[in-house]
Amino acid sequence: MKADVLIIGAGIAGSALAYHLSDEGLHVVLLDKDYPGLGASGRSSGLLTVQHWNSLDLALSQASLRIYDNLVQEGNGGARRVGFLRVTSREEDVPRMKERAAMYRKEGLEAEFLEGRALTSGFPAISASDLVAGIFTPEDGYVDAYDYTSTLAAAAKKGGVVMTMGTRVKGIHTRSSVVEGVDTSGGRLSAEVVVVAAGAWSASLLTDEGVFLPLKPYRTQALVTAPIEGLPDLPMFHELPGGFYFRPDQDGLLLGDGTEQREADPRNYNTQADFALYSDIAAWISMRMPILKDLKFARGWAGLCVATPDRFPLVGPIEEVEGLYVLAGFNGLGVMRSPPLARSLSETLLGRKPSFNLASLHPGRFDQNVEFPIREGFTLV
Ligand SMILES: Cc1cc2nc3c(=O)[nH]c(=O)nc-3n(C[C@H](O)[C@H](O)[C@H](O)COP(=O)(O)OP(=O)(O)OC[C@H]3O[C@@H](n4cnc5c(N)ncnc54)[C@H](O)[C@@H]3O)c2cc1C
Secondary structure (H helix, E strand, C coil): CCEEEEEECCCHHHHHHHHHHCCCCCCEEEECCCCCCCCCHHHCCCEECCCCCCHHHHHHHHHHHHHHHHCHHHCCCCCECCCEEEEECCHHHHHHHHHHHHHHHHCCCCCEEEEHHHHHCCCCCCCCCCCCEEEEECCCEECCHHHHHHHHHHHHHHCCCEEECCCCEEEEEEECCEEEEEEECCEEEEEEEEEECCHHHHHHHHHCCCCCCCCEEEEEEEEEECCCCCCCCCCEEEEECCCCEEEEECCEEEEECCCCCCECCCCCCCCCCCHHHHHHHHHHHHHHCHHHCCCCEEEEEEEEEEECCCCCCEEEECCCCECEEEEECCCCCHHHHHHHHHHHHHHHHCCCCCCCCCHHHCCCCCCCCCCCCCCCCCCCC
16 A cells, blocks of 8 residues: 655654654554664653754754653653753853843743852752853753654554554655655555655665755764762753763763764764763763762763754755655754654645744755764754
């Protein structure tokens, strides 16, 4: 049977798209070479914050948290809204931080600009002697991104989506520049519409079709500690300029970031955290929170994020091939960004007005062969 929509990739983006297309009377197939969440999504730290450099991301993060909270009845525990404290030790960041806090408040959000002792007054375990300013956004929270992804996929299945797991797409099948389906490890599947939501693997699937999209995979890492006795209440915390962050994780902490600003090969990358990251993070945390100087790590890992030239994702139709769409390139912010963008793409496919205008995210917005560096997505600027 020909699918109305076939989605390649059951990460958070593809699973969210499947979920939003479910219960609509369409024949939707969600296909993955592994299982939901085994790509970058299940390796994510799951932070969701409104502290962005643009209002689109700010709105996407809030929408993503709402989508997650609305899935509580599907079996997840809801987001943990512990707040987000971003700090800096650089004087030159202070005017920008003030400006950002004002921008968040203008958007109707709670956002405190903090200086001096006020910076960590709510969290006395954090040493702030070298810090100059920060912003605290108390309504931010984190999710278990593996749980988010698998809950979306399970809800999609419940709504009639056909789950084809453990099946690798080998190529997109087209005729006269019109999509006809995909060739997989299990044979050919026909489809009217194919959406590439294959994370770090998206670019190579498209290049094989002669479609060049500026998507560069890059490696980023996280570590989790062993349980910490007497751990005080802590927010999600991110420090400039070094870029290290932590958030509570059950009885311990999850810490990052270890982002490599060079292109990785998704067919062959190191899925383990670098040895150097353990020692760098141990040195940083024992300075920032001296009560944790004897911290023990339980495990670490690496996953692949995907950069684009303007650090915004590519969402929408690929003009060269009728019926082919892409939903990828989240620049390390896919848990915050992709569920509401997937919903908007589903609305477009259903012929409805999208909740988020996707025009600025059109995949064809760049010149062919555009050169660009990989830049950090999780920053103030
Ligand atoms: C360490 C780390 C920390 C992060 N922290 C955060 C954070 O705090 N907040 C945040 O918002 N984001 C964070 N991210 C980024 C976020 O995880 C990603 O942006 C997001 O998961 C991307 O989702 P995706 O669905 O596009 O890709 P993926 O989750 O990678 O899914 C792609 C799927 O496609 C499948 N696939 C690929 N090729 C094929 C094929 N040929 N055939 C069939 N299936 C295929 C893969 O198996 C995979 O399941 C982090 C990422 C990492 C690695």
